[in-house]
Amino acid sequence: xxxxxxxxxxxxxxxxxxxxxxxxxxxxxxFARTVEAxxxxxxxxxxxxxxxxxxxxxxxxxxxxxxxxxxxxxxxRELALRPEGTASVVRAFVQxxxxxxxKVWYAAPSFRYERAQAGRYRQHHQGxxxxxxxxxxxxxxxxxxxxxxxxxxxxxxxxxxxxxxxGDATCRPVYRQALTEFLERRAGLLCDEHREAWKDNPLxxxxxxxxxxxxxxADAPHQVDYLCDACRTHFARVREGLDALGIPFSLDPRLVRxxxxxxxxxxxxxxxxxxxxQNAVGGGGRYDGLVEEMGGxxxxxxxxxxxxxxTLLACDAEGVxxxxxxxxxxxxxxxxxxxxxxxxxxxxxxxxxGLRADRAFDGRSPKSQFKSADRSxxxxxxxxGPDEAAAGEAAVKDLRAGADAGxxxxxxxxxxxxxxxxxxxxxxxxxM
Ligand code: HAM
Numbered sequence: 563x564x565x566x567x568x569x570x571x572x573x574x575x576x577x578x579x580x581x582x583x584x585x586x587x588x589x590x591x592x593f594a595r596t597v598e599a600x601x602x603x604x605x606x607x608x609x610x611x612x613x614x615x616x617x618x619x620x621x622x623x624x625x626x627x628x629x630x631x632x633x634x635x636x637x638x639r640e641l642a643l644r645p646e647g648t649a650s651v652v653r654a655f656v657q658x659x660x661x662x663x664x665k666v667w668y669a670a671p672s673f674r675y676e677r678a679q680a681g682r683y684r685q686h687h688q689g690x691x692x693x694x695x696x697x698x699x700x701x702x703x704x705x706x707x708x709x710x711x712x713x714x715x716x717x718x719x720x721x722x723x724x725x726x727x728x729g730d731a732t733c734r735p736v737y738r739q740a741l742t743e744f745l746e747r748r749a750g751l752l753c754d755e756h757r758e759a760w761k762d763n764p765l766x767x768x769x770x771x772x773x774x775x776x777x778x779x780a781d782a783p784h785q786v787d788y789l790c791d792a793c794r795t796h797f798a799r800v801r802e803g804l805d806a807l808g809i810p811f812s813l814d815p816r817l818v819r820x821x822x823x824x825x826x827x828x829x830x831x832x833x834x835x836x837x838x839x840q841n842a843v844g845g846g847g848r849y850d851g852l853v854e855e856m857g858g859x860x861x862x863x864x865x866x867x868x869x870x871x872x873t874l875l876a877c878d879a880e881g882v883x884x885x886x887x888x889x890x891x892x893x894x895x896x897x898x899x900x901x902x903x904x905x906x907x908x909x910x911x912x913x914x915x916g917l918r919a920d921r922a923f924d925g926r927s928p929k930s931q932f933k934s935a936d937r938s939x940x941x942x943x944x945x946x947g948p949d950e951a952a953a954g955e956a957a958v959k960d961l962r963a964g965a966d967a968g969x970x971x972x973x974x975x976x977x978x979x980x981x982x983x984x985x986x987x988x989x990x991x992x993x994m
Contacts, residue, residue: 572684573678573684574675574676574678574682574683574684574685575683575684575685576683576685580889581885581886581889582885584885584888584889584890585874585877585883585885585888586870586874587888588883588888589689589716589870589873589874589883590669590689590870592712592715592716593667593669593689593712593868593870594667594669596708596711596712596715597667597691597708597712598667600665600704600708601665602665602666602667602691603665603666603667604666604667604668605651605654605666605667605668606668606670607644607650607651607653607654607668607670608644608650609643609644609670609671610641610642610643610644611641611642611644611649611650611653612639612640612641612642613630613632613640613641613642614640615642615649615650615653615856616630616642616644616645616649618649618852618855618856619646619648619649619652619821619822619823619852620820620821620822620823621822622762622763622766622822623763623766623820623821623822624820625645625646625674625820625821626645628675629645629674629675629676630642630643630645630673630674630675631643631645631673631674631675643673644670644672644673645672645673645674646672646688646821646867647668647670647672647688647690647692647865647867648690648692648821648823648849648852648863648865648867649856650668651666651668651690651692651694651865652692652694652849652852652853652856652858652863653856655694655853655858655861655863656853656856656857656858659858662694662695662696662861663693663694663695663696663701664692664693664694664695665691665692665693666691666692667689667690667691667692668688668689668690668691669687669688669689669690669870670687670688671685671686671687671688672685672686672687672688672867673685674686679840680837680840680875681836681837681839681840681841681871681872681875682840683871686869686870686871686872687869687870687871688867688868688869688870689712689867689868689870690846690865690866690867690868691705691708691865691866692863692864692865693705693863693864693865694853694861694862694863695861695862695863696862697796697848697850697862699796699797699799699800699803699827700799700803701864702796702800702803702826702827702848702864703800703803703804703807705846705864705865705866706723706725706800706804706809706811706827706829706846706866707804707807707809708866709831709844709846709866709868710723710809710831712868713831713843713844713873716873716877716882716883717877717880717882717883718833718873718876718877718880718882719880720833720834720835720876720880721831721832721833721834721843721876722810722812722831722832722834723804723809723810723811723812723829723830723831724811724812724813724814724817724829724830724831724832725800725801725804725811725812725813725814725817725827725828725829726785726786726813726814726815726816726817726818726827726828726829727785727786727789727793727796727797727800727826727827727828728765728785728818728824728825728826728828728847729785729788729789729790729793729825729826730790730792730793730825730826730850731825731851732790732792732793733785733788733789733790733793734785734825736788737783737785737788738764738765740783740788741764741765741782741783742761742764744779744782744783745760745764745767745779745782748778748779751774751777751778752767752770752774752775752778753770753772753773753774753775755770755772756770756772756775763822765785765818766818766820767779767782768782768816768818769816769817769818769819769820771839779816784815784816785815786813786815787815793826796826796827797826797827800827801813811829814830817829817830819845819847823849823851823852823855824847824848824849825847825848825849825850825851826847826848826850827847827848827864828845828846828847828848829845829846829847829866830842830844830845831843831844831845831868833872833873833875833876833879833880835876835879835880836872836875836876836879840872841872841876842869842872843868843869843872843873843876844866844867844868844869844873845866845867846864846865846866846867847864847866848862848863848864849863849864849865850862850863889939890918891918891938891939891940891941892918892919892920892938892939892940892941893912893917893918893919893940893941893942893981893985894912894917894918894919894920894940894941894942894943894944894981895919895920895921895934895935895938895940895942895943895944895961896908896909896912896919896920896921896943896944896945896946897921897922897928897931897932897935897943897944897945897946898921898922898931898945898946899927899928899931899946899947899948900946900947900948900950900951901925901951902923902925904946904950904951904956905921905922905946906921908921908944908946908956908974908977909921911977911978912944912978912981915978915982917978917981917982917985918940919940920938920940922934922935928947935961936961940961941960941961941962941985941988942958942959942960942961942981942984942985943958943959943961944956944957944958944977944981945957945958945959945969950971953971954973954974955971955972955973955974956971956972956974956977957969957970957971957972958970958972958977958980958981958984960984960988962988
């Protein structure tokens with residue numbers, strides 16, 4: 563057991579301190595803005611669910627089999643921290659039966675017991691959307707377009723979209739059979755992990771990055787060549803929609819995703835500026851059988867999850883959204899060396915008037931208070947010394963104008979109006 567002074571975040575988790583956390587605020591606000599503008603409403607679901615909820619979405623996947631944070635509560639119930647967002651959304655849909663199409667978004671932590679490294683965490687954060695109740699291929703286009711727009715609006719230019727179709731209950735079994743026959747002949751050439759395990763989920767072998775599996779499956783059959791008429795038409799319409807919206811994509815017939823529920827359209831977005839092992843910044847697809855699987859009526863669904871941690875890493879790699887550009891600076895820092903009462907009253911008044919204001923505490927020297935004012939990056943200082951206090955006034959100083967900038971004395975009753983006017987003028991001169 564670590565002593566108290568050695569307490570640290572558990573492996574694979576991180577603290578996000580200010581000012582870095584300001585980027586998270588911006589990222590979440592932009593995500594919300596992008597998807598709410600398209601009619602998605604926020605869904606807040608519990609961070610843990612009954613274990614079976616997650617087992618339904620991926621009984622044969624590593625995420626569910628090996629990486630889940632599962633536990634028994636004091637009442638002996640088997641629960642698990644959510645490893646991804648879709649299962650909870652579908653569970654909520656089945657539980658509440660909202661009107662379709664049901665369009666929701668979420669931004670929340672997910673938990674996977676993975677080998678932690680740069681870009682791969684045990685607690686990561688996903689921003690996602692899900693649409694339940696329509697199989698219109700234009701919805702596939704909308705969902706993909708929203709992910710694309712979000713990255714583009716952040717200023718990321720090196721994000722690449724790959725798409726595939728995984729077929730449906732009609733054509734997937736036919737393809738699976740063809741792939742199984744292929745893999746039976748090649749099993750001996752597969753990597754150590756898949757030499758036996760391929761039988762549980764043959765499609766997953768196509769996703770294996772180990773050279774043995776890549777070489778052994780180079781000429782494996784592809785689902786896109788086995789699509790039934792309905793799936794082929796659906797997929798053609800999705801590609802046509804992406805073309806119409808000017809969203810560049812490549813077809814990747816080997817794209818199979820890490821969860822069991824996918825049908826038809828699947829996609830992944832990768833940031834070329836990141837290390838290739840951890841460069842997927844988002845992914846998603848259709849899951850037309852999942853609602854039924856969870857006990858609901860037959861209801862198609864589609865969505866995506868964007869890895870927000872990795873998105874910020876991609877922003878670093880491309881030099882966009884720097885922390886310094888997003889942290890909102892204070893408007894006013896109040897310096898009071900007349901006892902502290904003025905600082906207390908003025909900051910309260912300024913905050914009530916909608917200005918961002920802060921002050922020093924503990925009766926510190928004027929010099930130390932000015933230092934804090936500079937460090938706060940506030941635009942203006944309000945200064946109250948014994949003279950100003952006696953005259954019922956305060957001095958206003960432009961903190962960006964250098965050490966020699968003059969001060970103006972203003973009556974306390976007109977202070978808020980004067981500060982607002984000065985800040986407005988500063989904004990106009992910045993924008994000119
Ligand atoms: P996923 O591909 O497993 O899909 O995760 C979505 C995104 O979350 C990934 O592209 C990646 O950016 C990020 N991510 C996943 N695991 C980690 C990790 N350990 N550390 C950092 N980032 C990570 C899903 O979870 C599906 N629920 C997406 C979806 C929604 N499909 C349909 N609707």
